[in-house]
Amino acid sequence: MPLSQPQTKRAEGVPVTSCWNCKGAVSGTHFCGACGKIQPLPAGMDYFAFFGLPRKLTIEPAALEGQFHMLSWKLHPDNFVRAGEFERNLSLQRSSELNDAYRTLREPLSRVEYLLEFLNLRKEGTTKQQAPPELLEEVFELNEWLDELREARTLGGEVVLLRGRLDAAAGNFQAKLTEVDAELAALGAQWDAALDSGADEAKRTALLTRMSEVLNRRSYIRNLVDGVQQEIAAA
Amino acid sequence: MGRVVGIDLGTTYSLVAYMDAQSGAPKTIPGPYGSSLLPSVVSVDAKGKIIVGEDARDRLLTEPELTIYSVKRLMGRGVADIQDELRIFPFRIDVKSDSVIRVNLGEKSFTPPEISAFILRELKSWAEAYFKEPVDRAVITVPAYFNDAQRQATKDAGRLAGLEVLRLVNEPTAAALAYGLHKQKRGHVAVYDFGGGTFDISILKLISTTEGDIYQVLATNGDTHLGGDDIDNALMDLARREIQAKFGVELDPRGEDVQTLRKSLIRAKHELSSAQKTLIEYPLGAKGMYIREITRAEFENLIRPIVARTMTPAKLALADAKLTPAQIDEAVLVGGSTRIPLVQKTVGEFFERTPHRELDPDEVVALGAAVQADILESGVKTMLLLDVTPLSLGIETMGGVIAKIIPRNSTIPASAQEMFTTGVDNQTAIDVHILQGERELAKDCRSLARFQLKTPPAPAGLARIEVKFLIDANGILQVAAKDLRTDEQHVVEVQPSYGLNDTEIERMLEESIDFAEQDFAERQVIEARTEADSILAATDKALKNAGSSVVTAEERVAIEKSEAELRTAMKGSDYKAMREKIDALNAATEHLAEVLMNGALSTALKGKSLDEF
Numbered sequence: 001m002p003l004s005q006p007q008t009k010r011a012e013g014v015p016v017t018s019c020w021n022c023k024g025a026v027s028g029t030h031f032c033g034a035c036g037k038i039q040p041l042p043a044g045m046d047y048f049a050f051f052g053l054p055r056k057l058t059i060e061p062a063a064l065e066g067q068f069h070m071l072s073w074k075l076h077p078d079n080f081v082r083a084g085e086f087e088r089n090l091s092l093q094r095s096s097e098l099n100d101a102y103r104t105l106r107e108p109l110s111r112v113e114y115l116l117e118f119l120n121l122r123k124e125g126t127t128k129q130q131a132p133p134e135l136l137e138e139v140f141e142l143n144e145w146l147d148e149l150r151e152a153r154t155l156g157g158e159v160v161l162l163r164g165r166l167d168a169a170a171g172n173f174q175a176k177l178t179e180v181d182a183e184l185a186a187l188g189a190q191w192d193a194a195l196d197s198g199a200d201e202a203k204r205t206a207l208l209t210r211m212s213e214v215l216n217r218r219s220y221i222r223n224l225v226d227g228v229q230q231e232i233a234a235a
Numbered sequence: 236m237g238r239v240v241g242i243d244l245g246t247t248y249s250l251v252a253y254m255d256a257q258s259g260a261p262k263t264i265p266g267p268y269g270s271s272l273l274p275s276v277v278s279v280d281a282k283g284k285i286i287v288g289e290d291a292r293d294r295l296l297t298e299p300e301l302t303i304y305s306v307k308r309l310m311g312r313g314v315a316d317i318q319d320e321l322r323i324f325p326f327r328i329d330v331k332s333d334s335v336i337r338v339n340l341g342e343k344s345f346t347p348p349e350i351s352a353f354i355l356r357e358l359k360s361w362a363e364a365y366f367k368e369p370v371d372r373a374v375i376t377v378p379a380y381f382n383d384a385q386r387q388a389t390k391d392a393g394r395l396a397g398l399e400v401l402r403l404v405n406e407p408t409a410a411a412l413a414y415g416l417h418k419q420k421r422g423h424v425a426v427y428d429f430g431g432g433t434f435d436i437s438i439l440k441l442i443s444t445t446e447g448d449i450y451q452v453l454a455t456n457g458d459t460h461l462g463g464d465d466i467d468n469a470l471m472d473l474a475r476r477e478i479q480a481k482f483g484v485e486l487d488p489r490g491e492d493v494q495t496l497r498k499s500l501i502r503a504k505h506e507l508s509s510a511q512k513t514l515i516e517y518p519l520g521a522k523g524m525y526i527r528e529i530t531r532a533e534f535e536n537l538i539r540p541i542v543a544r545t546m547t548p549a550k551l552a553l554a555d556a557k558l559t560p561a562q563i564d565e566a567v568l569v570g571g572s573t574r575i576p577l578v579q580k581t582v583g584e585f586f587e588r589t590p591h592r593e594l595d596p597d598e599v600v601a602l603g604a605a606v607q608a609d610i611l612e613s614g615v616k617t618m619l620l621l622d623v624t625p626l627s628l629g630i631e632t633m634g635g636v637i638a639k640i641i642p643r644n645s646t647i648p649a650s651a652q653e654m655f656t657t658g659v660d661n662q663t664a665i666d667v668h669i670l671q672g673e674r675e676l677a678k679d680c681r682s683l684a685r686f687q688l689k690t691p692p693a694p695a696g697l698a699r700i701e702v703k704f705l706i707d708a709n710g711i712l713q714v715a716a717k718d719l720r721t722d723e724q725h726v727v728e729v730q731p732s733y734g735l736n737d738t739e740i741e742r743m744l745e746e747s748i749d750f751a752e753q754d755f756a757e758r759q760v761i762e763a764r765t766e767a768d769s770i771l772a773a774t775d776k777a778l779k780n781a782g783s784s785v786v787t788a789e790e791r792v793a794i795e796k797s798e799a800e801l802r803t804a805m806k807g808s809d810y811k812a813m814r815e816k817i818d819a820l821n822a823a824t825e826h827l828a829e830v831l832m833n834g835a836l837s838t839a840l841k842g843k844s845l846d847e848f
Contacts, residue, residue: 069442069451073444073447073449076621076708077648077708078610078616078619078708079614081401081402081611081612082614092705092707095648096647096648096705099645099646099649100651103645
């Protein structure tokens with residue numbers, strides 16, 4: 001039976017201390033500083049490090065994109081068509097890692113999710129999602145309306161009014177989503193500041209834990225909104 | 236190493252192009268008839284000889300049973316997938332087909348990659364005749380929306396044709412590259428590629444860096460079964476209905492009559508791109524003649540639903556690129572079907588600007604392929620293509636639900652890692668099923684491959700096998716697995732769901748050597764005949780002019796005997812025999828040639844001495 005566990009995103013590869021080609025010590029991130037050859041991915045290199053960035057959650061999109069283009073130009077398999085199989089594979093490894101890293105870091109949401117996953121503080125899908133306590137009442141009401149809508153649909157009852165109510169509720173939850181995103185951004189800024197000021201482990205872990213909670217709430221609301229919209233579309 | 240070319244392997248036409256070093260511009264290579272468009276039609280004659288291109292297309296009218304067109308529609312597909320096509324296209328599918336389709340062509344049956352390889356081999360020979368040098372590597376273009384199996388099938392076709400496929404490039408991206416060379420453009424570009432059998436839309440961002448230009452595809456979408464063929468079929472439906480109503484004649488969709496009608500419908504379609512009306516004429520023998528005037532307005536009404544179908548992918552691609560039509564700086568039209576005014580109008584209205592059509596829509600993809608081939612070959616990079624995977628990659632999880640691991644429109648190469656373990660005690664194999672598509676359930680997505688991960692018996696959940704899925708720069712999937720407990724690399728034997736495995740490819744490669752030998756023999760025969768023709772003509776002329784003083788009666792008899800023998804040999808197809816007789820004739824005329832040569836010399840000397848007087 002296939003069992004796909006949540007991805008723990010660890011950059012693959014072997015620890016590199018010396019260049020495979022010139023045997024000199026490797027100083028550059030992607031290429032050997034001495035002979036210029038592309039290097040294997042070191043184990044445990046995270047997406048932030050791949051871009052030469054600290055693990056901060058505020059990233060200037062234009063700067064990241066510029067870096068992505070610059071690295072693409074250097075690492076792309078086009079450059080290694082005439083190289084040996086070993087180097088061709090390194091290019092494939094590095095350029096796919098570059099694309100995966102850029103895809104993940106360019107969106108603020110996937111960026112924070114990645115950081116938490118990388119630090120083993122978040123495993124999405126392993127625990128059943130529970131309604132956040134402050135939303136319990138509204139969620140309860142929403143589910144009742146959804147039941148009524150399904151019933152009305154099968155029995156051919158009045159759906160227009162119900163649909164209007166659900167529309168309004170979905171809008172309400174959508175607004176909560178915006179609030180949650182703002183909360184996440186604020187926590188992200190605190191995290192960045194904590195890194196800058198060299199805050200202790202406990203403080204940083206506390207921030208990460210809070211971010212994880214907010215993300216859980218966010219994905220709960222997101223699913224709720226998606227579900228309501230599907231029901232409305234079907235009615 | 237031989238030369239490298241760019242190839243557009245199209246549904247209707249295929250082209251080969253190269254980078255001209257002198258002009259620094261890509262150029263298409265013409266075939267023996269002067270045109271650079273090779274009809275993608277393959278036929279087989281009574282002797283089992285393969286005929287490709289113009290001659291094969293002519294045989295659609297005379298030998299439709301032995302001729303196949305639009306084979307691209309079958310690439311990377313299974314028998315169950317093509318039931319809809321079979322109602323419209325006269326493909327003769329071998330009943331013995333299993334996961335890979337086999338098409339009957341005369342007494343043999345071939346897979347779509349083998350048939351495509353005949354087309355590629357023809358283009359290769361065009362290029363070799365043009366360069367007078369062997370060609371052994373190519374960049375081949377594919378529709379952007381081709382899935383893994385369709386891409387793999389195209390790569391297999393290249394290999395079977397004796398070409399190392401340096402890269403598969405998406406057709407709209409190739410077109411953007413050709414346009415980029417033609418005229419420097421910046422910003423967001425939409426490439427609308429409506430060809431003979433496929434439709435693609437790609438949204439690109441063009442970036443200038445200090446190193447060079449980057450063509451970054453932001454999103455792509457399309458329909459691999461939507462093209463000019465569908466327009467032809469709509470016209471065909473109309474004509475057949477009317478012929479049935481007026482003349483009571485039911486045309487067999489797979490018969491040769493339909494091919495004649497089809498030809499006149501395609502001609503009408505082409506004419507309506509410039510004319511406001513045209514005539515469709517089709518003789519029905521004793522029943523009379525189907526003559527039908529069709530106006531452009533009527534044609535447009537007929538094809539409007541087909542053109543409208545291209546707009547859904549266009550909107551989806553824009554949404555994925557997070558852009559609005561107004562944010563598109565340039566729209567580019569590619570593919571023969573974009574000659575239709577309604578198509579131009581529809582695209583222009585959607586993107587709110589006049590689309591570019593400066594480059595020949597039939598040639599532009601091949602030109603772009605040649606540019607990419609040159610970059611890869613020369614190692615001098617002046618520009619970089621960053622393409623995307625058109626479809627999400629997923630694996631089947633419990634309950635037949637798909638877990639997406641690489642989302643669509645991810646820049647390639649792209650990868651994902653998944654950890655697998657056992658679900659019950661002492662389980663020794665874990666099944667992995669890989670799919671491509673956007674739907675939630677495995678049954679609604681395209682099955683790409685299955686494989687098994689082997690693990691020693693152990694309590695459930697103890698095994699830890701890490702599988703890396705990697706989509707390479709061709710858009711083709713590679714799989715590698717590693718047992719994290721032993722740190723051993725697993726050998727993953729992937730069984731493609733709709734493709735050829737390595738053993739099958741090897742066998743076909745061996746068979747294709749027979750074809751290559753056949754090709755070689757044919758060329759030798761043609762060359763020997765040509766040479767024999769010119770020797771015979773020269774000998775005849777010499778004998779006629781030479782008096783008895785020059786050539787003795789005996790000698791004359793011997794020469795005439797050799798000539799007759801050569802003429803007999805020329806009627807056969809044994810080039811070695813022809814060569815022998817050519818040599819024999821050369822030997823027989825040796826003395827005559829010498830005398831004539833001396834005579835010519837002395838005449839020349841005499842002429843000179845006369846002048847001096």
